[in-house]
Amino acid sequence: MSAVGLGLDTTFDDTSVAILQGKSEILANLTLSQYQEHEEFGGVVPERASRKHLEVIHHLIDGALKEANLDFSGIDYIAVSNHPGLLGSLLVGLTVAKSLAYTLQCPLIGVNHVEAHPYANVLKHGEMPFPIMHLVVAGGHTLLIHARDHFDNKIIGRSVDDAAGECVDKVAKMYGHPMPGGPVVDRAAMKFSGKDFDFPRPLMHKNAHNFSFSGLKTAMLRFREKSLKTSTKSAESPQLLQEEGAILASFFQSVVDVLLHKTFNAAETFGLKNISVSGGLAASRKLHSAFEEESAKRGITLFYPPPNLCTDNAAMVTCLAAHRYEAELFDDLTLDAYPNLI
Ligand code: KG4
Ligand code: ZN
Numbered sequence: 001m002s003a004v005g006l007g008l009d010t011t012f013d014d015t016s017v018a019i020l021q022g023k024s025e026i027l028a029n030l031t032l033s034q035y036q037e038h039e040e041f042g043g044v045v046p047e048r049a050s051r052k053h054l055e056v057i058h059h060l061i062d063g064a065l066k067e068a069n070l071d072f073s074g075i076d077y078i079a080v081s082n083h084p085g086l087l088g089s090l091l092v093g094l095t096v097a098k099s100l101a102y103t104l105q106c107p108l109i110g111v112n113h114v115e116a117h118p119y120a121n122v123l124k125h126g127e128m129p130f131p132i133m134h135l136v137v138a139g140g141h142t143l144l145i146h147a148r149d150h151f152d153n154k155i156i157g158r159s160v161d162d163a164a165g166e167c168v169d170k171v172a173k174m175y176g177h178p179m180p181g182g183p184v185v186d187r188a189a190m191k192f193s194g195k196d197f198d199f200p201r202p203l204m205h206k207n208a209h210n211f212s213f214s215g216l217k218t219a220m221l222r223f224r225e226k227s228l229k230t231s232t233k234s235a236e237s238p239q240l241l242q243e244e245g246a247i248l249a250s251f252f253q254s255v256v257d258v259l260l261h262k263t264f265n266a267a268e269t270f271g272l273k274n275i276s277v278s279g280g281l282a283a284s285r286k287l288h289s290a291f292e293e294e295s296a297k298r299g300i301t302l303f304y305p306p307p308n309l310c311t312d313n314a315a316m317v318t319c320l321a322a323h324r325y326e327a328e329l330f331d332d333l334t335l336d337a338y339p340n341l342i
Pocket of ligand 2: 113117138139279280311312
Protein backbone atom coordinates (compact mmCIF):
# COMPACT_ATOMS: atom_id res chain seq x y z
CA MET A 1 0.00 0.00 0.00
CA SER A 2 1.55 3.34 -1.01
CA ALA A 3 2.09 6.12 1.53
CA VAL A 4 -0.54 8.79 2.15
CA GLY A 5 0.59 12.37 2.72
CA LEU A 6 -1.31 15.34 4.07
CA GLY A 7 0.06 18.63 2.72
CA LEU A 8 -0.48 22.26 3.64
CA ASP A 9 0.19 25.41 1.63
CA THR A 10 -0.26 28.84 3.22
CA THR A 11 2.52 30.72 1.45
CA PHE A 12 0.62 33.79 0.33
CA ASP A 13 -3.12 34.44 0.10
CA ASP A 14 -4.52 30.97 -0.61
CA THR A 15 -5.04 28.34 2.06
CA SER A 16 -4.77 24.86 0.63
CA VAL A 17 -4.85 21.33 2.05
CA ALA A 18 -4.35 18.16 0.05
CA ILE A 19 -4.20 14.44 0.66
CA LEU A 20 -2.16 12.38 -1.77
CA GLN A 21 -1.84 8.64 -2.11
CA GLY A 22 1.46 7.47 -3.53
CA LYS A 23 3.07 10.07 -5.77
CA SER A 24 0.15 11.23 -7.85
CA GLU A 25 -3.28 10.07 -6.71
CA ILE A 26 -5.14 13.10 -5.39
CA LEU A 27 -7.62 12.03 -2.67
CA ALA A 28 -8.44 15.65 -1.77
CA ASN A 29 -7.19 19.09 -2.83
CA LEU A 30 -9.10 21.95 -1.22
CA THR A 31 -8.13 25.59 -1.71
CA LEU A 32 -9.70 28.71 -0.29
CA SER A 33 -8.72 31.92 -2.05
CA GLN A 34 -8.53 35.15 -0.07
CA TYR A 35 -8.67 37.58 -3.02
CA GLN A 36 -11.95 39.13 -1.88
CA GLU A 37 -10.63 39.62 1.67
CA HIS A 38 -7.97 42.00 0.38
CA GLU A 39 -9.80 43.68 -2.49
CA GLU A 40 -10.70 46.88 -0.65
CA PHE A 41 -6.98 47.41 0.17
CA GLY A 42 -5.84 47.01 -3.45
CA GLY A 43 -3.35 44.26 -2.53
CA VAL A 44 -2.67 41.49 -0.04
CA VAL A 45 -2.41 42.72 3.59
CA PRO A 46 0.02 40.30 5.29
CA GLU A 47 -1.54 40.47 8.79
CA ARG A 48 -5.01 39.88 7.39
CA ALA A 49 -3.73 36.96 5.29
CA SER A 50 -2.23 35.21 8.37
CA ARG A 51 -5.46 35.62 10.34
CA LYS A 52 -7.53 34.22 7.51
CA HIS A 53 -5.23 31.18 7.15
CA LEU A 54 -5.63 30.54 10.87
CA GLU A 55 -9.40 30.86 10.65
CA VAL A 56 -9.87 28.33 7.85
CA ILE A 57 -7.01 25.83 7.92
CA HIS A 58 -8.56 23.40 10.41
CA HIS A 59 -11.86 23.38 8.51
CA LEU A 60 -9.98 22.59 5.32
CA ILE A 61 -8.07 19.76 7.01
CA ASP A 62 -11.37 18.29 8.28
CA GLY A 63 -12.90 18.71 4.83
CA ALA A 64 -9.93 17.04 3.11
CA LEU A 65 -10.00 14.04 5.47
CA LYS A 66 -13.72 13.69 4.89
CA GLU A 67 -13.31 13.87 1.13
CA ALA A 68 -10.53 11.27 1.25
CA ASN A 69 -12.66 9.13 3.56
CA LEU A 70 -9.80 8.93 6.06
CA ASP A 71 -9.00 9.86 9.63
CA PHE A 72 -5.60 10.97 10.95
CA SER A 73 -4.55 7.35 11.52
CA GLY A 74 -4.43 6.94 7.72
CA ILE A 75 -1.79 9.69 7.28
CA ASP A 76 1.85 8.58 6.87
CA TYR A 77 3.59 11.97 6.62
CA ILE A 78 2.92 15.72 6.78
CA ALA A 79 4.10 18.06 4.01
CA VAL A 80 4.24 21.84 4.22
CA SER A 81 5.61 24.73 2.15
CA ASN A 82 8.02 26.53 4.46
CA HIS A 83 9.34 29.03 1.87
CA PRO A 84 9.15 31.38 0.01
CA GLY A 85 6.18 33.57 0.93
CA LEU A 86 4.81 35.92 3.56
CA LEU A 87 6.40 35.01 6.87
CA GLY A 88 3.20 35.28 8.94
CA SER A 89 1.28 33.15 6.45
CA LEU A 90 4.03 30.52 6.22
CA LEU A 91 4.17 30.27 10.01
CA VAL A 92 0.49 29.32 10.24
CA GLY A 93 0.96 26.34 7.89
CA LEU A 94 4.27 25.36 9.47
CA THR A 95 2.96 25.47 13.04
CA VAL A 96 -0.07 23.35 12.17
CA ALA A 97 2.15 20.93 10.22
CA LYS A 98 4.59 20.55 13.13
CA SER A 99 1.75 19.99 15.61
CA LEU A 100 0.28 17.28 13.40
CA ALA A 101 3.63 15.56 12.79
CA TYR A 102 4.38 15.62 16.53
CA THR A 103 0.95 14.35 17.54
CA LEU A 104 0.79 11.66 14.87
CA GLN A 105 4.47 10.79 15.35
CA CYS A 106 5.03 10.79 11.61
CA PRO A 107 7.65 12.39 9.33
CA LEU A 108 7.51 16.13 8.56
CA ILE A 109 8.64 17.27 5.11
CA GLY A 110 9.28 20.95 4.32
CA VAL A 111 8.98 21.98 0.68
CA ASN A 112 9.98 25.00 -1.40
CA HIS A 113 6.65 26.22 -2.82
CA VAL A 114 8.17 27.41 -6.10
CA GLU A 115 10.07 24.14 -6.60
CA ALA A 116 6.74 22.37 -6.05
CA HIS A 117 4.94 24.15 -8.92
CA PRO A 118 6.40 21.89 -11.69
CA TYR A 119 5.13 18.82 -9.77
CA ALA A 120 1.60 19.82 -10.84
CA ASN A 121 2.66 18.07 -14.05
CA VAL A 122 3.40 14.80 -12.25
CA LEU A 123 -0.16 14.86 -10.88
CA LYS A 124 -1.54 15.16 -14.38
CA HIS A 125 0.94 13.26 -16.59
CA GLY A 126 2.89 10.97 -14.24
CA GLU A 127 6.67 11.23 -13.81
CA MET A 128 8.48 13.74 -16.04
CA PRO A 129 11.74 12.66 -17.70
CA PHE A 130 15.05 14.26 -16.70
CA PRO A 131 16.84 16.41 -17.67
CA ILE A 132 14.11 19.00 -18.13
CA MET A 133 13.77 22.80 -18.28
CA HIS A 134 11.04 24.06 -15.95
CA LEU A 135 9.49 27.47 -16.57
CA VAL A 136 7.71 28.58 -13.38
CA VAL A 137 5.41 31.57 -13.85
CA ALA A 138 3.91 32.13 -10.39
CA GLY A 139 2.55 35.46 -9.11
CA GLY A 140 5.79 36.53 -7.42
CA HIS A 141 8.39 34.51 -9.35
CA THR A 142 9.39 33.91 -12.94
CA LEU A 143 12.08 31.26 -13.03
CA LEU A 144 13.86 28.92 -15.40
CA ILE A 145 15.02 25.82 -13.55
CA HIS A 146 17.33 23.25 -15.09
CA ALA A 147 16.41 19.99 -13.36
CA ARG A 148 18.77 17.01 -13.72
CA ASP A 149 16.88 14.90 -11.19
CA HIS A 150 14.29 15.32 -8.44
CA PHE A 151 16.54 17.08 -5.96
CA ASP A 152 19.18 18.25 -8.37
CA ASN A 153 17.95 21.62 -9.64
CA LYS A 154 19.63 24.82 -10.69
CA ILE A 155 17.91 28.15 -11.23
CA ILE A 156 19.46 29.38 -14.47
CA GLY A 157 17.20 32.39 -15.06
CA ARG A 158 14.95 34.65 -13.04
CA SER A 159 13.31 38.04 -13.24
CA VAL A 160 15.66 40.82 -12.25
CA ASP A 161 12.62 42.90 -11.17
CA ASP A 162 8.86 42.15 -11.43
CA ALA A 163 7.63 38.65 -12.15
CA ALA A 164 5.50 38.16 -15.28
CA GLY A 165 2.40 37.40 -13.15
CA GLU A 166 2.96 40.51 -11.05
CA CYS A 167 3.27 42.62 -14.23
CA VAL A 168 0.04 41.12 -15.64
CA ASP A 169 -1.81 41.80 -12.36
CA LYS A 170 -0.57 45.41 -12.24
CA VAL A 171 -1.45 46.17 -15.85
CA ALA A 172 -4.94 44.68 -15.36
CA LYS A 173 -5.28 46.90 -12.28
CA MET A 174 -4.34 49.98 -14.36
CA TYR A 175 -7.37 49.16 -16.48
CA GLY A 176 -9.58 48.90 -13.39
CA HIS A 177 -9.73 45.10 -13.03
CA PRO A 178 -9.58 43.42 -9.59
CA MET A 179 -6.97 40.85 -8.51
CA PRO A 180 -6.06 38.42 -9.92
CA GLY A 181 -5.64 40.14 -13.29
CA GLY A 182 -4.48 37.05 -15.21
CA PRO A 183 -7.92 35.69 -16.17
CA VAL A 184 -9.18 38.99 -17.64
CA VAL A 185 -5.96 39.55 -19.61
CA ASP A 186 -6.11 35.97 -20.88
CA ARG A 187 -9.71 36.42 -22.03
CA ALA A 188 -8.67 39.53 -23.99
CA ALA A 189 -5.72 37.62 -25.46
CA MET A 190 -8.03 34.84 -26.64
CA LYS A 191 -10.43 37.31 -28.27
CA PHE A 192 -8.07 39.80 -29.97
CA SER A 193 -5.11 39.25 -32.27
CA GLY A 194 -2.35 40.67 -30.05
CA LYS A 195 -0.88 42.46 -33.08
CA ASP A 196 -2.72 45.79 -32.89
CA PHE A 197 -0.16 47.51 -30.65
CA ASP A 198 3.58 47.03 -30.43
CA PHE A 199 4.75 46.98 -26.80
CA PRO A 200 8.32 46.32 -25.59
CA ARG A 201 9.68 42.81 -25.10
CA PRO A 202 12.26 43.49 -22.37
CA LEU A 203 15.56 41.54 -22.34
CA MET A 204 14.20 39.22 -25.04
CA HIS A 205 17.59 38.91 -26.72
CA LYS A 206 19.77 40.06 -23.79
CA ASN A 207 21.02 39.05 -20.33
CA ALA A 208 21.14 35.30 -21.03
CA HIS A 209 18.23 33.50 -19.35
CA ASN A 210 17.03 36.33 -17.09
CA PHE A 211 13.75 38.19 -17.41
CA SER A 212 12.61 41.76 -16.73
CA PHE A 213 9.00 42.90 -16.72
CA SER A 214 9.01 46.21 -14.85
CA GLY A 215 9.92 48.22 -18.00
CA LEU A 216 6.92 46.72 -19.81
CA LYS A 217 4.70 47.66 -16.86
CA THR A 218 5.96 51.27 -16.99
CA ALA A 219 5.51 51.38 -20.77
CA MET A 220 1.88 50.31 -20.26
CA LEU A 221 1.38 53.01 -17.61
CA ARG A 222 2.75 55.72 -19.95
CA PHE A 223 0.65 54.38 -22.83
CA ARG A 224 -2.49 54.45 -20.65
CA GLU A 225 -1.83 58.02 -19.42
CA LYS A 226 -1.31 59.21 -22.99
CA SER A 227 -4.42 57.50 -24.35
CA LEU A 228 -6.58 58.86 -21.51
CA LYS A 229 -5.43 62.40 -22.37
CA THR A 230 -6.15 62.07 -26.08
CA SER A 231 -9.30 59.90 -25.97
CA THR A 232 -12.58 61.54 -26.87
CA LYS A 233 -14.59 58.39 -26.05
CA SER A 234 -16.51 58.00 -22.80
CA ALA A 235 -15.12 55.48 -20.28
CA GLU A 236 -17.78 52.79 -20.89
CA SER A 237 -18.20 53.27 -24.63
CA PRO A 238 -18.15 50.03 -26.70
CA GLN A 239 -15.25 51.35 -28.83
CA LEU A 240 -13.16 52.01 -25.73
CA LEU A 241 -13.88 48.56 -24.30
CA GLN A 242 -12.99 47.03 -27.68
CA GLU A 243 -9.78 49.04 -27.73
CA GLU A 244 -8.94 48.02 -24.17
CA GLY A 245 -9.29 44.35 -25.17
CA ALA A 246 -6.92 44.86 -28.10
CA ILE A 247 -4.42 46.70 -25.85
CA LEU A 248 -4.44 43.97 -23.19
CA ALA A 249 -4.09 41.29 -25.89
CA SER A 250 -1.06 43.08 -27.42
CA PHE A 251 0.44 43.57 -23.96
CA PHE A 252 0.04 39.85 -23.18
CA GLN A 253 1.54 38.96 -26.56
CA SER A 254 4.74 40.71 -25.40
CA VAL A 255 4.76 38.66 -22.18
CA VAL A 256 4.11 35.40 -24.07
CA ASP A 257 6.79 36.14 -26.68
CA VAL A 258 9.42 36.77 -23.99
CA LEU A 259 8.50 33.66 -21.96
CA LEU A 260 8.46 31.50 -25.07
CA HIS A 261 11.72 32.79 -26.51
CA LYS A 262 13.65 32.58 -23.23
CA THR A 263 12.41 29.09 -22.35
CA PHE A 264 13.08 27.45 -25.72
CA ASN A 265 16.40 29.27 -25.98
CA ALA A 266 17.42 27.98 -22.52
CA ALA A 267 16.38 24.42 -23.44
CA GLU A 268 18.46 24.65 -26.61
CA THR A 269 21.49 26.06 -24.75
CA PHE A 270 21.44 23.14 -22.30
CA GLY A 271 20.59 20.58 -25.02
CA LEU A 272 17.26 19.63 -23.40
CA LYS A 273 14.32 18.03 -25.22
CA ASN A 274 11.81 18.33 -22.35
CA ILE A 275 10.10 21.48 -21.08
CA SER A 276 7.55 21.97 -18.32
CA VAL A 277 5.45 25.06 -17.61
CA SER A 278 3.72 25.71 -14.27
CA GLY A 279 2.57 28.43 -11.84
CA GLY A 280 -0.61 30.54 -11.79
CA LEU A 281 0.06 32.40 -15.04
CA ALA A 282 0.29 29.04 -16.81
CA ALA A 283 -3.50 28.80 -16.33
CA SER A 284 -3.62 31.14 -19.35
CA ARG A 285 -5.08 29.40 -22.41
CA LYS A 286 -3.08 31.76 -24.63
CA LEU A 287 0.22 30.80 -22.99
CA HIS A 288 -0.71 27.12 -23.18
CA SER A 289 -1.47 27.19 -26.90
CA ALA A 290 1.67 29.22 -27.63
CA PHE A 291 3.83 26.60 -25.84
CA GLU A 292 1.98 23.70 -27.53
CA GLU A 293 2.56 25.21 -30.96
CA GLU A 294 6.24 26.01 -30.43
CA SER A 295 6.98 22.60 -28.87
CA ALA A 296 5.39 20.82 -31.82
CA LYS A 297 7.43 22.95 -34.23
CA ARG A 298 10.71 22.22 -32.44
CA GLY A 299 10.12 18.56 -31.53
CA ILE A 300 10.16 19.28 -27.79
CA THR A 301 8.13 17.22 -25.30
CA LEU A 302 5.97 19.65 -23.30
CA PHE A 303 4.50 19.04 -19.85
CA TYR A 304 1.67 21.42 -19.05
CA PRO A 305 -0.75 21.08 -16.09
CA PRO A 306 -4.53 21.74 -16.14
CA PRO A 307 -5.54 25.24 -14.91
CA ASN A 308 -6.65 24.11 -11.41
CA LEU A 309 -3.17 22.69 -10.76
CA CYS A 310 -1.38 25.75 -12.19
CA THR A 311 -2.65 28.10 -9.48
CA ASP A 312 -1.55 27.57 -5.88
CA ASN A 313 -2.58 24.22 -4.45
CA ALA A 314 -1.33 21.85 -1.77
CA ALA A 315 -1.48 18.79 -4.07
CA MET A 316 1.67 19.91 -5.93
CA VAL A 317 3.40 20.52 -2.56
CA THR A 318 2.45 17.04 -1.34
CA CYS A 319 3.56 15.55 -4.66
CA LEU A 320 7.09 16.94 -4.28
CA ALA A 321 7.04 15.80 -0.63
CA ALA A 322 6.00 12.28 -1.75
CA HIS A 323 9.25 12.06 -3.73
CA ARG A 324 11.19 13.17 -0.67
CA TYR A 325 9.29 10.67 1.49
CA GLU A 326 10.35 7.86 -0.83
CA ALA A 327 13.97 9.04 -0.60
CA GLU A 328 13.57 9.33 3.21
CA LEU A 329 14.51 13.00 3.11
CA PHE A 330 12.68 14.10 6.26
CA ASP A 331 12.83 17.27 8.33
CA ASP A 332 12.50 17.56 12.09
CA LEU A 333 10.59 19.87 14.42
CA THR A 334 13.30 22.55 14.17
CA LEU A 335 12.14 23.23 10.59
CA ASP A 336 11.78 26.99 10.13
CA ALA A 337 9.83 29.25 7.78
CA TYR A 338 11.55 31.93 5.73
CA PRO A 339 10.34 34.40 3.11
CA ASN A 340 13.17 34.00 0.58
CA LEU A 341 13.33 31.70 -2.41
CA ILE A 342 16.57 29.97 -1.35
O1 KG4 B 1 1.07 30.50 -8.67
P1 KG4 B 1 0.05 31.48 -8.24
O2 KG4 B 1 -1.37 30.97 -8.04
O3 KG4 B 1 0.47 32.21 -6.94
C1 KG4 B 1 1.81 32.43 -6.56
O4 KG4 B 1 2.53 31.45 -6.26
O5 KG4 B 1 2.17 33.62 -6.55
O6 KG4 B 1 0.06 32.64 -9.36
C2 KG4 B 1 -0.75 33.76 -9.31
C3 KG4 B 1 -0.73 34.40 -10.70
C4 KG4 B 1 -1.35 35.80 -10.72
O7 KG4 B 1 -0.49 36.66 -11.48
C5 KG4 B 1 -2.68 35.57 -11.45
O8 KG4 B 1 -3.13 36.72 -12.16
C6 KG4 B 1 -2.32 34.44 -12.39
O9 KG4 B 1 -1.49 33.60 -11.60
N1 KG4 B 1 -3.49 33.68 -12.85
C7 KG4 B 1 -3.83 33.55 -14.16
C8 KG4 B 1 -5.04 32.78 -14.18
N2 KG4 B 1 -5.37 32.48 -12.89
C9 KG4 B 1 -4.40 33.04 -12.09
N3 KG4 B 1 -3.24 34.00 -15.27
C10 KG4 B 1 -3.84 33.71 -16.45
N4 KG4 B 1 -4.97 33.00 -16.57
C11 KG4 B 1 -5.62 32.52 -15.47
N5 KG4 B 1 -6.74 31.81 -15.61
ZN1 ZN C 1 2.55 29.62 -6.32
